[in-house]
Amino acid sequence: MEEKGAENGVAAMAACYQGFDPAEYLQSNYTPPRADFERKDILLLLSLSLTFPGDGPTLYQVMSGSEELLQDEGGCSLDWTPFLQHVCKLEGRRPSAWTEKAARLRQVIVDIVPIDVNRPQPLAHDALPSAGADCLVSCFCLESAFTRALGHIGRLLRPGGHLLLIGTLGMSYYMAGAGVKIPTVPVNEAQVCASLKESGYTLIRLEVYTLRQDMNVGTDDAYGVFFVKAMKE
Numbered sequence: 001m002e003e004k005g006a007e008n009g010v011a012a013m014a015a016c017y018q019g020f021d022p023a024e025y026l027q028s029n030y031t032p033p034r035a036d037f038e039r040k041d042i043l044l045l046l047s048l049s050l051t052f053p054g055d056g057p058t059l060y061q062v063m064s065g066s067e068e069l070l071q072d073e074g075g076c077s078l079d080w081t082p083f084l085q086h087v088c089k090l091e092g093r094r095p096s097a098w099t100e101k102a103a104r105l106r107q108v109i110v111d112i113v114p115i116d117v118n119r120p121q122p123l124a125h126d127a128l129p130s131a132g133a134d135c136l137v138s139c140f141c142l143e144s145a146f147t148r149a150l151g152h153i154g155r156l157l158r159p160g161g162h163l164l165l166i167g168t169l170g171m172s173y174y175m176a177g178a179g180v181k182i183p184t185v186p187v188n189e190a191q192v193c194a195s196l197k198e199s200g201y202t203l204i205r206l207e208v209y210t211l212r213q214d215m216n217v218g219t220d221d222a223y224g225v226f227f228v229k230a231m232k233e
C-alpha cells in the first residue's frame with residue numbers, strides 16, 4: 001500500500017516535470033537579482049562549483065570542476081559567458097580565458113546520461129566504474145524526496161568519496177514555467193545534517209546563505225540556500 005503511494009507520488013512528480021520550462025527557470029534564477037556579479041554576497045553561490053545529478057538546464061556547476069557552454073546549441077536562452085568569465089576571475093585567470101574554458105568544457109564533458117534519484121539505482125549500472133565515483137555534485141535536485149534521494153545517490157559514490165551538495169532551505173514549491181508549480185520537501189539546516197548522517201555521510205562543512213528580501217522574486221518560497229561538503233563513510 002505504502003509502496004503504491006510512493007509510486008503514485010513519483011509518477012505525479014514526473015508529470016509535473018513535463019511542464020519544466022528551462023528558459024523560464026533560467027530567467028528566474030540565473031539573472032539579477034538572483035545572479036548578480038556586482039554583489040559580493042551572492043557570488044558564493046557560484047564559487048563552489050564543480051557536477052552531477054539533475055543538472056537540468058544549468059552549467060555553472062561544471063565550470064570550475066573541469067575547466068557552457070555556449071550559447072545556444074540546445075536552444076537555451078541564457079548567455080553563460082558572464083558566468084564563465086566570473087569563474088575565471090574566481091580561479092585567478094584573466095577574464096578573457098573564458099573561451100579556453102568553454103572549449104575545455106566541451107572536451108571534458110564526455111557524456112550526459114539520464115538519472116533518476118528516486119530509484120535505488122539512479123543510473124544505468126554500467127554508467128560509472130564499479131568502484132563508484134570519487135565525487136558527486138548535486139545542485140537543487142534532491143528537494144522532491146530529500147533523505148531518500150541522498151541515500152540513493154550515495155550508492156554512486158565510492159567509500160571515502162565526496163559529496164558537494166547545494167540545496168534550498170524551507171522551500172515547499174517552485175515555479176518551473178508558467179503555471180507549473182513543482183512541490184518540494186522543505187528542509188532546515190538541522191534536517192539536512194540529520195539526513196546526511198542517516199544516509200551514511202560524514203559532514204565536513206555546511207554553509208548557509210539567507211536570501212535577501214529583494215531575491216524573493218515570487219517563483220518559490222525558499223528562505224535560504226545551503227552548501228554541503230560531506231564524505232561517504
Ligand SMILES: C[S@@+](CC[C@H](N)C(=O)[O-])C[C@H]1O[C@@H](n2cnc3c(N)ncnc32)[C@H](O)[C@@H]1O
Nearest residue numbers: 053054055056057058115116117118139140141
Ligand atoms: C530546481 S531544478 C535545478 C536545476 C539545476 N541543477 C540548478 O542548479 O539550477 C531541479 C532539477 O532536478 C531534476 N530532477 C527532478 N526530478 C529528478 C529525479 N527524480 N532525478 C534526477 N533529477 C531530477 C530536474 O530535471 C531539474 O533539472
